[in-house]
Amino acid sequence: MKQGAAVEVGGRSLPMPAATVRRIVAEVLRGERKRAIVSITFVGTAVMRRMNREFKEHDWPTDVLTFPLPGPDGALVGDIYICGAVAARQAAKLKISKREELARLVVHGVLHLLGYDHPEDARREKAAMWRRQERYVSRVIHR
Numbered sequence: 415m416k417q418g419a420a421v422e423v424g425g426r427s428l429p430m431p432a433a434t435v436r437r438i439v440a441e442v443l444r445g446e447r448k449r450a451i452v453s454i455t456f457v458g459t460a461v462m463r464r465m466n467r468e469f470k471e472h473d474w475p476t477d478v479l480t481f482p483l484p485g486p487d488g489a490l491v492g493d494i495y496i497c498g499a500v501a502a503r504q505a506a507k508l509k510i511s512k513r514e515e516l517a518r519l520v521v522h523g524v525l526h527l528l529g530y531d532h533p534e535d536a537r538r539e540k541a542a543m544w545r546r547q548e549r550y551v552s553r554v555i556h557r
Contacts, residue, residue: 429498442524450490462497478519480526494523
């Protein structure tokens with residue numbers, strides 16, 4: 415498979431190869447000196463809209479949702495859901511590659527799982543979490 419090609423699982427195409435997702439998650443966990451069991455699922459806009467409405471009370475599809483879960487013996491466990499279609503729209507708007515935006519969303523989701531947060535307003539991109547996120551994105555995108 416050529417680099418950047420979509421991975422197919424269960425007859426559906428994934429927007430980013432599973433090995434790339436694993437590499438990004440491992441980079442963030444290593445950089446933060448944390449261990450976690452992380453599940454990342456790519457979903458379509460209808461599923462993401464329903465989840466965002468149910469869990470965040472926003473009636474639109476969002477880019478990423480993170481759900482920390484209680485793990486055995488206090489282990490850090492979590493589910494991260496990413497909408498590839500929303501990522502593609504954001505990438506086009508920002509004039510960056512879809513690969514970069516997907517990497518950003520994986521990093522963003524893992525940082526939320528680790529307890530980082532940011533404001534939901536214009537201050538979002540000035541938050542410490544955002545700066546940390548962008549350092550990881552720069553690392554993983556340029557490898």
